[in-house]
Amino acid sequence: MAKPNPKAELLQGTLDLLILKALQRGPIHGFGISLEIRQMSQDMLRVEQGSLYPALYRLEEQGWIAAEWGVSDNNRKARFYSLTPAGRRQLTIETANWEQVAAAINLVLKVT
Amino acid sequence: MKLLRRLRSLFRQDTLDREMSEEMRHHLELQIEANLAAGMNPDEARYAAQRQFGGVEQIKETARDQRGVRWLEHLLQDLRYAVRQLRKNPGFTAVSLLTLALGIGACTVVFSVVYLAVLHPLAYPHPEQLVAIHEVLPPKFPRGSVSPPAFLEFQKQATVFSGLAACLNYSQNVTGGDEPFRAYTSHVTANYLSVLGVQPMLGRDFRADEDKPNAPGVVILRYNVWQSYFGGRPDAIGRAITINGTQAATVIGVLPPEFHPEINAPAMYSLGAFPSQAAANYKTRFLSVTGRLQPGRTLTQAQTELEVIARRLGQQYPDSNKDWGVQVNSLTEETVEFARPLLYTLLGSVGFLLLIACVNIANLLLARATSRQKEIVLRTALGASRGRIVRQLLGESLLLAALGGVLGVGLAHASLKLILSLAPVDLPRITEISVNGVALAFSCGLVLLTGFGFGLVPALQATRLDLNQVLKDSGRGSGEGRGGLRLRRLLVIAEVALAVVLLVGAGLLAKSFLGMLSLPRGYEPKGLYGTPFGLTQPAFSTAASQLTYFERLQEQLLQVHGVTSAGILSPWGQGGRPFEVAGEPPLPPANQPVADIATASKEAMTAFGMPLLRGRAFGAEDTPTSTPVILINQEMARLHFSGKDPIGQRINVITYQNGQIQPAVWREIVGVVGNTRSIFSQFDPFHPQIFLPFTQFPTNGGYLYVRMAPGTPIDLHALSVAVHAVNKDVPFSMMWEMTGPPNAGMVGMRRLSMFLSTGFSFLALMLAAIGIYGVMAYHVAQRTGEIGIRMALGAQRGDVLRMILTSGAWLVGIGLVIGLAASLAMARVLAAQLYHLSPYDPFVFCIIPLVLIGVAFLACWLPARRASRVDPLVALRHD
Numbered sequence: 008m009a010k011p012n013p014k015a016e017l018l019q020g021t022l023d024l025l026i027l028k029a030l031q032r033g034p035i036h037g038f039g040i041s042l043e044i045r046q047m048s049q050d051m052l053r054v055e056q057g058s059l060y061p062a063l064y065r066l067e068e069q070g071w072i073a074a075e076w077g078v079s080d081n082n083r084k085a086r087f088y089s090l091t092p093a094g095r096r097q098l099t100i101e102t103a104n105w106e107q108v109a110a111a112i113n114l115v116l117k118v119t
Numbered sequence: 120m121k122l123l124r125r126l127r128s129l130f131r132q133d134t135l136d137r138e139m140s141e142e143m144r145h146h147l148e149l150q151i152e153a154n155l156a157a158g159m160n161p162d163e164a165r166y167a168a169q170r171q172f173g174g175v176e177q178i179k180e181t182a183r184d185q186r187g188v189r190w191l192e193h194l195l196q197d198l199r200y201a202v203r204q205l206r207k208n209p210g211f212t213a214v215s216l217l218t219l220a221l222g223i224g225a226c227t228v229v230f231s232v233v234y235l236a237v238l239h240p241l242a243y244p245h246p247e248q249l250v251a252i253h254e255v256l257p258p259k260f261p262r263g264s265v266s267p268p269a270f271l272e273f274q275k276q277a278t279v280f281s282g283l284a285a286c287l288n289y290s291q292n293v294t295g296g297d298e299p300f301r302a303y304t305s306h307v308t309a310n311y312l313s314v315l316g317v318q319p320m321l322g323r324d325f326r327a328d329e330d331k332p333n334a335p336g337v338v339i340l341r342y343n344v345w346q347s348y349f350g351g352r353p354d355a356i357g358r359a360i361t362i363n364g365t366q367a368a369t370v371i372g373v374l375p376p377e378f379h380p381e382i383n384a385p386a387m388y389s390l391g392a393f394p395s396q397a398a399a400n401y402k403t404r405f406l407s408v409t410g411r412l413q414p415g416r417t418l419t420q421a422q423t424e425l426e427v428i429a430r431r432l433g434q435q436y437p438d439s440n441k442d443w444g445v446q447v448n449s450l451t452e453e454t455v456e457f458a459r460p461l462l463y464t465l466l467g468s469v470g471f472l473l474l475i476a477c478v479n480i481a482n483l484l485l486a487r488a489t490s491r492q493k494e495i496v497l498r499t500a501l502g503a504s505r506g507r508i509v510r511q512l513l514g515e516s517l518l519l520a521a522l523g524g525v526l527g528v529g530l531a532h533a534s535l536k537l538i539l540s541l542a543p544v545d546l547p548r549i550t551e552i553s554v555n556g557v558a559l560a561f562s563c564g565l566v567l568l569t570g571f572g573f574g575l576v577p578a579l580q581a582t583r584l585d586l587n588q589v590l591k592d593s594g595r596g597s598g599e600g601r602g603g604l605r606l607r608r609l610l611v612i613a614e615v616a617l618a619v620v621l622l623v624g625a626g627l628l629a630k631s632f633l634g635m636l637s638l639p640r641g642y643e644p645k646g647l648y649g650t651p652f653g654l655t656q657p658a659f660s661t662a663a664s665q666l667t668y669f670e671r672l673q674e675q676l677l678q679v680h681g682v683t684s685a686g687i688l689s690p691w692g693q694g695g696r697p698f699e700v701a702g703e704p705p706l707p708p709a710n711q712p713v714a715d716i717a718t719a720s721k722e723a724m725t726a727f728g729m730p731l732l733r734g735r736a737f738g739a740e741d742t743p744t745s746t747p748v749i750l751i752n753q754e755m756a757r758l759h760f761s762g763k764d765p766i767g768q769r770i771n772v773i774t775y776q777n778g779q780i781q782p783a784v785w786r787e788i789v790g791v792v793g794n795t796r797s798i799f800s801q802f803d804p805f806h807p808q809i810f811l812p813f814t815q816f817p818t819n820g821g822y823l824y825v826r827m828a829p830g831t832p833i834d835l836h837a838l839s840v841a842v843h844a845v846n847k848d849v850p851f852s853m854m855w856e857m858t859g860p861p862n863a864g865m866v867g868m869r870r871l872s873m874f875l876s877t878g879f880s881f882l883a884l885m886l887a888a889i890g891i892y893g894v895m896a897y898h899v900a901q902r903t904g905e906i907g908i909r910m911a912l913g914a915q916r917g918d919v920l921r922m923i924l925t926s927g928a929w930l931v932g933i934g935l936v937i938g939l940a941a942s943l944a945m946a947r948v949l950a951a952q953l954y955h956l957s958p959y960d961p962f963v964f965c966i967i968p969l970v971l972i973g974v975a976f977l978a979c980w981l982p983a984r985r986a987s988r989v990d991p992l993v994a995l996r997h998d
Contacts, residue, residue: 036142036146037142037145037146038145038146042153056143056146056178057178060139060142060143076138079149081152083145083148084145085142085145086138086142086145
């Protein structure tokens with residue numbers, strides 16, 4: 008298997024978590040996911056398309072999200088992603104992980 | 120589940136790609152709309168969206184990687200790419216495919232023969248249980264036949280066998296078929312076929328109660344006899360036939376076609392392996408005994424058990440069995456031993472041929488990799504890993520190997536018939552040999568082996584690049600790194616060396632075989648025709664009737680146009696008979712001298728043209744009542760009468776009847792004839808021979824010989840009319856010219872291996888020449904610029920020619936020396952397969968290098984001449 012590109016690797020854990028989180032409220036398409044992440048982070052996080060789609064395919068591959076063709080609000084054909092039960096479990100695990108790591112990093116940063 | 124999805128995604132490749140494009144387009148459109156909504160003008164909105172989005176293709180590529188079937192995808196991609204590469208270089212592709220097809224084809228064909236003839240020579244169930252049993256008295260009888268009572272004792276006492284059968288083969292005349300025929304008949308015990316595990320295809324097997332002296336006769340026919348003389352009709356079963364004009368018999372079965380299809384195998388099976396009066400005679404050993412071991416018992420157990428019995432017989436019957444032992448051999452082993460060494464030699468030589476083919480293609484690939492260097496550098500610069508490029512190059516060589524393999528199997532299939540027509544007629548299972556599944560699997564293995572074999576080194580070499588070095592080099596056309604050229608030179612040296620080994624081997628086999636053919640036989644084989652011939656009808660049971668018949672036959676045959684002489688010659692079985700010389704003290708049986716004995720008519724000796732060296736030939740004065748006389752050959756005179764005049768000496772041929780020595784009949788030597796080699800031992804040294812006049816010692820058969828006038832073709836029909844004019848029930852169908860050894864047994868194997876090894880080594884020579892030519896031509900092309908400079912600076916054409924030829928001569932010279940050294944080592948292996956020829960035969964070892972040097976010179980000279988014709992102006996502008 009080819010090596011994943013280094014940028015994606017850097018972001019991988021967090022991006023996956025963000026995507027899963029964005030899908031928690033219901034199925035949305037790729038553009039919607041990037042908007043959702045932007046809005047949820049109050050415009051602080053922007054997901055590049057170059058990372059988004061590979062991540063989506065990877066998550067689909069792992070069985071955490073499922074994709075389906077549907078019709079978008081403006082009547083265009085679009086691919087909608089939704090969380091699978093496994094994805095839901097994964098979201099819980101990754102959220103917990105993230106909280107632990109974030110707490111740990113905060114602890115480290117508070118020293119000095 | 121995951122794998123399934125991956126595989127599915129592989130086959131849905133196009134759909135997935137399309138969906139991906141669509142999805143991204145959708146995203147882009149939404150982005151544009153968002154930008155428009157944010158107040159940009161349409162152009163600005165589109166441009167910003169595209170910039171934001173980045174390279175669609177890159178995203179797609181990254182996304183594809185996520186699907187996880189990259190290796191398979193790569194493989195298909197490599198294959199597609201390889202096909203394109205092969206089509207782009209038709210010259211290279213054609214040469215490599217041809218080379219490979221020859222190599223793989225030759226290996227497949229020889230393997231197909233070896234697989235059945237050597238590895239599975241017996242078409243019986245559980246062949247590993249079958250054994251051949253001999254009574255032995257080494258060194259005189261290392262593999263003797265078995266006496267009937269010994270066979271019966273073995274059968275009764277031995278426990279290791281599930282069955283023990285015996286047979287005795289001799290020819291009989293059969294009438295009652297569509298026409299009379301002479302059938303080489305195997306007289307067997309009733310269990311013979313069941314011990315072998317063979318069932319008749321039609322009718323039934325023998326029954327034990329039929330093997331009795333006065334039971335009605337029954338026979339089982341071989342398939343092709345049924346076809347030839349019974350029209351292949353099912354009503355042959357139950358047909359009444361007459362054997363030798365007296366014994367009535369019924370056809371009860373027909374054997375399947377694959378049962379002993381050899382021409383010289385028994386045509387008919389009947390009961391009565393031995394007459395009941397022989398059943399107690401330990402001295403007459405004539406049975407061939409075959410046994411089937413009980414499941415789980417071994418050859419050694421059988422040997423041990425039978426040795427105990429044989430020892431007991433030796434104590435019980437010291438007169439006949441003292442010192443006689445027993446030898447149990449695997450039947451498989453005895454069946455293939457004549458063919459195996461030479462077939463393995465052939466397998467070895469095709470292996471070498473394939474190796475040369477691989478070296479050749481590796482060489483071509485190396486040359487091509489050099490010209491593809493820029494492509495490879497570019498790919499590397501664009502980020503392809505070394506492994507990825509090696510994989511791609513290997514994909515190309517595997518594809519090449521696979522295509523070559525397909526062609527090779529086709530070639531093998533097409534040439535198998537030709538090769539089998541050259542093979543000895545008694546090669547085991549010759550009619551069943553084909554390029555079967557096992558041979559196909561074998562060639563698939565070869566494809567993989569060769570694909571990696573010739574592909575790996577060039578692929579590794581091609582990717583071992585220093586980018587800077589190549590980029591620097593490519594300025595001035597010397598494209599190939601030092602390492603590449605060195606490797607290619609090594610390959611050419613290896614190729615030359617391999618070709619030398621093959622050529623020497625073939626040279627030795629050919630010279631040995633031609634030597635066999637050109638042995639003086641003591642007679643002119645051209646124009647001399649012979650056939651087994653016999654009178655077994657009861658009308659010819661008396662000496663007088665036999666004499667009359669053959670006198671009339673000779674008269675009739677002389678009437679046929681072109682026949683200059685015709686007569687009967689009848690050897691007394693094979694192997695020598697003991698004799699004693701009058702006036703010399705009698706010797707114990709073990710020390711008695713032996714000679715080949717034959718009864719010959721005066722006309723047969725004329726037909727052969729045996730020169731009379733001393734004394735007189737047989738004549739009208741030798742009648743049944745006159746003094747018994749004999750002729751001896753030169754070898755006999757030399758061995759037993761050295762320094763004395765043999766004429767007038769008297770000899771008694773010691774004969775036994777039912778184990779009893781017969782009263783001596785002293786026969787006077789009246790003449791000495793030249794040496795001849797008998798048809799049974801054509802390639803042995805001359806044997807001592809004794810000839811008895813047919814007039815004094817008539818027989819009922821032997822070999823009928825006819826000498827045709829030079830230039831007259833034989834007219835079989837006229838001869839057959841002449842034979843049947845004397846008696847219509849005597850079979851006569853075929854005559855063979857005595858030229859050329861019979862294509863059977865060891866001689867046939869030698870003939871086959873001479874043809875094949877010569878053919879293979881010729882191919883090897885051609886391949887090596889292509890290899891040398893390829894390297895030299897490439898070498899010249901690489902140095903065109905340099906040569907141009909040299910010529911501009913005043914070098915003459917001759918200098919250039921010499922320079923190039925010298926560099927070629929080094930390669931060939933080194934290869935030649937290595938090859939000859941290897942041949943000297945290999946020759947020892949061949950020694951056992953050579954007939955009267957030293958494996959270090961100086962002629963072969965001289966002529967082979969000359970041939971090779973000649974061919975190699977040509978292969979170097981063509982590129983060298985091209986180099987010498989380089990126009991300096993053109994050369995300097997080269998690149």
